Amino acid sequence: MIKSVLVIRNDKIGDFVNTWPAPYQLKQALPHASIEVFVDPALKEFAKACPYVDHVIVDNGDDKAITKAFVARHYDAAIVSRSQIRTYRLLRKLNIPYKLAPKLNWYQYLYRHRASIAVPKGLGGWRKSCMMVEHFLADHQIPIPKLPTRYWDLSHERSMWQDYYGQQGEERLIFAHPGTGGSANSISPENFAALLAQVDRLTNINCKFVLTYSGQEIELAKEIYAQLSAMGIKVVMARPLTNLADFAKSLVAADMFMAGSTGPLHIARLHNVPTVGFYAGRRSAPKVRWQTLTQSDKRLAFTPPIGRKTGRNMALIDLDLAAKEIASFLNTQYAKLQAVG
Template identity: 25%
Template sequence: MSSARGNAASPVNPGVKAKEVLVIKLSALGDFVLALGAMRAVREFHPSARITLLTTPPFEEFAKTCPYFDVVETDGRPEGLKGTNALLSRLRRAKYDIVYDFQTSGRTKNYCSVLSRGGKAPLWSGHHEKAAFFHDNPARASMHSIDRLAEQLEVAGVAPQGRWLGKSGPFPDLGWVRPKLGDPPRLSPAYFGIQKPYMLLIPGASEHREAKRWPIENYAELAKRIADLGITPVVIGGKAESAIAQELMKREPRVKSLVTRTDLFQIVTLAETAVFVVGNDTGPMHMATLAGAPGIALFALTESNPDHSAPRGPKTVIVNSAPTLKELSVDDVWQSVRALGILPTGSSLSTG
């Protein structure tokens, strides 16, 4: 494991004495959600500090509701020199005791370099040679996001007895969503006219990454098998998934579409009461399994490595993978759905 600079002058995390703490996480949705466990660990380690999150606009509402932050700033990716200088000036004036860089990109490394020049620089946790808590593990790029963040926290001294062991790791918990919002009607499936039992289909993937898109006819056949068991297939996603949802409903009329209709909070609460979820390697898929839905995650091995980014959750998550998703059959995925052990009695009969 990586460690802080091993000498007598090694820096010490201020812990409960910290007054100002900065957490940096700019994107993307899946990575942001996977970092929530590490964010909670920072909150618990600095209980009296004012903790600021530096992020980007898509996560503003979600982050402001999250109980781990006192301040949310969304100009983490400023445009132009003027915006960058304004951001860096504000970060200097804040006089942070410690910064947790959970983005560890070239951009945030530059922020570290600038803030370390002149005056009293904040302690920095991240992947930068000048960081007080330098996570220099050469294998960090091949680690799952949750495991990598756990090790980064260990280097900074943020871990029970110095180590995150097994299930004690900084696992994201989305259980705060419903109580923080007061459990309004819009968090209920009935708000969308959805009756239980239902499951979620998350077919999203970039249009230019064809290998990551499971064919529409496969989703339609899977939806038919699910609907035949009395479980309503519900499609969620953004504007890019509108055409997919329309085609799915055309091929299987029992499919319901909530595409473009759900915010991040509603994805969480829909997943909490879904029988299961099937989806591509996307941010909403991560949210759904972390919220408690058993899941089948579809991975194109030519595009991404499930060892690095497979969805995790408190219930079973099975990864189905192939070099490209068009090589993954409906029968392969159906077998995994049955292996979850959550289908109604008699579901092991016909496969369509």
Template identity: 25%
Template structure:
């Protein structure tokens, strides 16, 4: 069966008429980033550096409704197209609209090798397709003729470097890997008012996030409360601000109550990701599981302590800031990370 799938994929996803890749002929690019908030933030240097190297190129980004707000005001993107995961009819309608754009280069950054996703890529009809080299069904994307350039995603370096390598001959030189966010000031009112109310009482702010991307990457209420209590006792002149995703305020309040410390407090409710970014911008230290909060903190070069499960993400998605510490769980749950080692790592960060 695997043999049949391999040959069927390699036959159907071939490209009979291929032209040599000439960077000078690339006038319009589509970047596929219709996934999560953190993935979009990590990709912002790609948008900036492409536009700086090729100022006349038209850059379109396929975004999801989840991460669209990250680049809504991005000056490096000429158009954003919403493409969520939907029905076959919905996907074909989006693809038809994108196909009419006649892209010279399409960059896929997804590590999915599902037959449906690969067929969607072919239907987009770009002149050139670049992306990751993924192994499945006894073959790799590099063996699919529709791809012009594929690259391995090494586990020992930040994934952003591989995103740039996937551009092949279109890769800019002298790359600046800084993340960006755009128009945060327009959403900063609540954060500035919140911080202003704390300035007379505290020397600084620690932003504490317990929520991860899934259950095993989320701190339990008791563990989160205990860590907040330790932080509050260790740094009594700092406000420990517990942030939370929309709709989870009750749980965040339980973490604050469980800490039983006056300098542990609940953040204001953020209705927009850039309201959260505005708060993170005002903090001195960010403590968080491996999620978008770490990437937001990296935008502002904050000190970051990140909790990671032992899956390799600590190599692909480590914080892109000057001062950070990674707490790596010995298991697939961040709740198994030693709390005393965490406090020691925070002490190191606070001393820098």
């Protein structure tokens, strides 16, 4: 009987969000087992907030202490979603009956159990975590659960967070996050402000823009705020929250989330919020690899022309066309939300 499973995903926000289907499937398939994760310190509170995670171990860099923590948990299985030679060294001497690694690097052969993570064309990178879990469940003759349309149902908190962000009457909160998660250069504040202004003019709904930011991104947000305010457009700077978990919960208030390939964009998808992503134009198709977990009809993606010289130049995105598509998309989603409400 499987009593505890460890999932290793000790890297960035977006990567961890992409792994949420793993604890979801594990908890559905093994409701009485303890589903545990190994994460980066910055993700500790966020991981604790995941409704499918029972225990969190933080990668504090002290390998002896980490190994001791693993031993104390008495795992029946370990699923290595992020495979590194260091991870193998952490696990190799532990008495864990089943250790599963992806068929990715040469050190996959150091593991007895290996799973293919070759994602079918057209599906996002988030499928990799599912493929690992499905391999594990198949090896143990356990039925594979279906995936949900929403991974984090905080609908009961939506009105509270709408109040937090200052929503009034029929306003729709359109979140926008400047900056980038690293897969592409960011849209300039001037162009981002112009895009939001066009969306506001073209859409049929009553918009209030909420600018979110982290660290030095506050300067980008301030530039956008100043430009939109000067045009008389309703816009607010998001009030800082104490930790990532609270910020992640608060995104349930959003009626749409617009950003480059950033952690916040990926978090918004957990709530099945309509998303608009701006990605690099590469043949490796980042807009597919990093597509959000929202339903396919709730996401839009834009890229500059594919090419070594053009693919990272976000100024080459046709923002006039993007504004028209986003406004139409927003009108459609609003109608759907009204019908559901």
